[in-house]
Amino acid sequence: MALTLMKGSEAIAEAAIRAGARYFFGYPITPQTEIPEYMSARMPEVDGCFLQAESEVAAINMVYGAAGTGARVITSSSSPGVSLKQEGISYCAGAMVPAVIINVMRGGPGLGNIQASQGDYFQGVKGGGNGDYHLLTFAPASVQEAIDLMMIAYDKAEKYRIPVLFLADGIIAQMMEPVELPEMVDYKIDPEQKPWACTGWKPGDDPAKRGIINSIYIDTESLAVHNDELQAMYKEVVANEQMWEEFNCENADYIITAFGTVARIAKSAITELKAQGINVGLVRPITVWPFPYDAIRKVVDQPSVKAVLDVELNEGQMLEDVKLAINGTKEVDFFGHCGSQMPTTAEIVTKILSMKEGK
Amino acid sequence: MKKVKVLIGNYGSGKSELALNFAMQAAARGERTELIDLDMVNTYFRLTERGKMVEQKEIRLVSPNFACSGIETLSLPAEVQSAFVLDWDSVIFDVGGDDVGSTALGRYHQDFLELPEGSLEVLNVVNIRRPLASTAEKIHRLQEGMQAHSRLQITGMINNTNLATMTTEQELWDGYELLQQVADATGIPVAYTTGKKEFLDAFLARNPDPKYVGKPIAIDVYMHRDWDSYIEYGLNTTDPRKEMY
Structure with a gap:
């Protein structure tokens, strides 16, 4: 197969599309603005949706909603922008919505600078948002590896119903390397595979098939049950998904x-x-x-x-x-x-x- | 007569690399040369990062205000006007990528119009190994967009097809075959074929039709954006510990 010379940002975007992502919500920030830029040109070609949100907070909540329908959804940002997303990421984790979130890390804290950094490790793996949750978190070391990880990211996210985070430093996004792109995955929402998804339930339909995406559990007992379920899922991820x-x-x-x-x-x-x-x-x-x-x-x-x-x-x-x-x-x-x-x-x-x- | 080359093209097609090469070669011929960094889009991998090397060759470099790898907001300096007003032998414009980047040229529309006939070359740098320039249709579409945004007519294409450190002469050959189709469809000729000497020689040894090769020009690599350079210099070329060139 012919090699293509791709910048990391472009490769991440193209790989997400080939993995079946058809919804991108985001807000530009250096050093990853080439991801939304690429998506804005590429999504219409595959009948997908590119939407530049009014803020990172809006973008992650759009991810929450769109992924709740069972679609493959992606958002991308860089460190300060990912800080803004944390509330929505916690909601996605709580509601067990599979989605892919890209963090191209830049210097911090605060606005820092636009050079490469790995300063968001704590934020990514120790819970940037509230509550007892984890994200399946990939740290690619090359443009090709970012592509390869993207091709398994949605399958893993959907298998466990866990959001996936890519912790990539600015070099991964800005560097150009010759890469091999995988074939396009033919992904369609299958309500049988995703019984939890909101796919258009109407009054009169089978009540058991009504999907509700939610992260609020008012009484103590049901929240405890929900958290137990989450923790059991995390144990499975720990047992099966370590890569090094x-x-x-x-x-x-x-x-x-x-x-x-x-x-x-x-x-x-x-x-x-x-x-x-x-x-x-x-x-x-x-x-x-x-x-x-x-x-x-x-x-x-x-x-x-x-x-x-x-x-x-x-x-x-x-x-x-x-x-x-x-x-x-x-x-x-x-x-x-x-x-x-x-x-x-x-x-x-x-x-x-x-x-x-x-x- | 002043020779003005404007390099536009797909993002990552090698415009800055060729701009540096054209400027270095012109200076080596003893021409009074000005190099203009007109990239208003990208904050990394700028010509200006090679400023010291360029100035050592007595090439005048004009950069956007505040241009360096750590600054996100650029503005055009008044000195761009010197390209039109002063008496140069050779002026090279390195423009930002895609139609978006070529917008910066629109402001100089009148100045370009007033150049003597035959003075101006507007060159579309093409690397068909880049995803948004990989088919004749994509190249054509991008070309139309860049012409509309820049308010300039493209006079020629440059086949600069490469795969960075994994380049072989096959890259130039595949670029040559694809650009034939674009040239025949649009009437815009292939003006130059550029590449490292070893690949360019190997490509020419396969006897391509000169009509679709244009003028072959061997280039040196000054702009690195591959892994080995990062190990050496990092992404941060403003880092004083690691000044490149």
Whole structure:
């Protein structure tokens, strides 16, 4: 199949359409405005709907409504815009509405800047909105991986009735890479498959087939029952959906943990260190929720591993999960930048060398 | 006579790359050269990020006010007028992508009209490996839109088909075959075929019809937006630690 030269934003948008998304609601914000721009041209070609909402709050509530009909729906934004969406995301999670939400992370807090960042890890995986909920959260490290994850995102979202979040840093959205696009999925709303969906119930129809999308449970007992259902579903997701990549981990002296584009930089550092005779491995979570705790623990438990280095484009957020995974059995060090300055290969190499010298 | 090249085209088709190459080549021939960054759309991957390199070659660079990778709102500086008023041998306009980007040219409609006949080339840079320029119909539609927005007639197309670091001569060949159809349908000729020397030579060795090749021009790569460059420089080219060129 012929390769296409695509920018990450365009690829994410095209992949969503090929995965069956026919509704986009959003509001522009750098560095992901190319997603709505692409959608505005592409959605009409597939009889889809592109709507630029009046705000991020409106957009996520449109997602809530449209996804409630069983359609495949997507919204995209960047960090400050995703902060605005949090109430609606919590509603979608509470009502168990499957949808895809893209966060192309930029520097923060506040307006920050428009360069790449990984500063929204906490917001994405520790509950940015209210209540006991989780999002199935993907952290792609290349344009191709963003496409591939999009092609499974709706199936997972619908299987568990969980919203899916893409945590992509600005580089993923702005970089151009040759990619292979998958075939178009022929998605149609099937009320048998989605008995919960609102598909046009009329008085006189079977009352059992009446879909109600809702996240309010006034009496304590029914809210408890609903939350138990949610938690049981999250357990299933944790048991079945963890994804990660291991690179050069066997008998490694040191293990680097990193997600997204920083993991790709770490790989270059690992190659350089190998040339210097230092064996370093990488564990890269692809799902950051559910977090691959066991996978990291297993790699780090190898007797050869002396210590762990977590590298992020923030001040150390995933670091907390890495420490939970390792549970004090080995030393965990951190290297990162904020202000959107990318960690470089040389910086990671230097950091590992200093750990080796015990500095 | 002053030669003015206006580069418009699909977003990501290689306009800034070609603008830099045309300017560097003109300067190398000893021409008094001005390069105008007229991209009012994209905040990343700007010509202006290569400002130092350009100025070292004594090319005058005009950039939108505040242009750098961290600023979202651009405005056109008065100095753009110098392209028309001052006595240059070569002026190259690097314009924003798609019909939206070419809108910035409309404001200079009268100035372009007043250029002597034969002075102006309006060139549509095409990379058919980009999703919105992958068929003759899409190229045609985009071309019409850009002409309407820019208030200029496109005088020629540039076959700049590439797959970044995965390019082979087949990219240029496929671009050549598709642009034949567009040229025959629209009457707009292929004015140039551009690519790295190795691919351009291999393409020409397959004896394409010169009518649809135009003038072949080998280019160097100055604008990087691939993974290896990010490892080296990051997305943030305003980062003082990592100044490129």
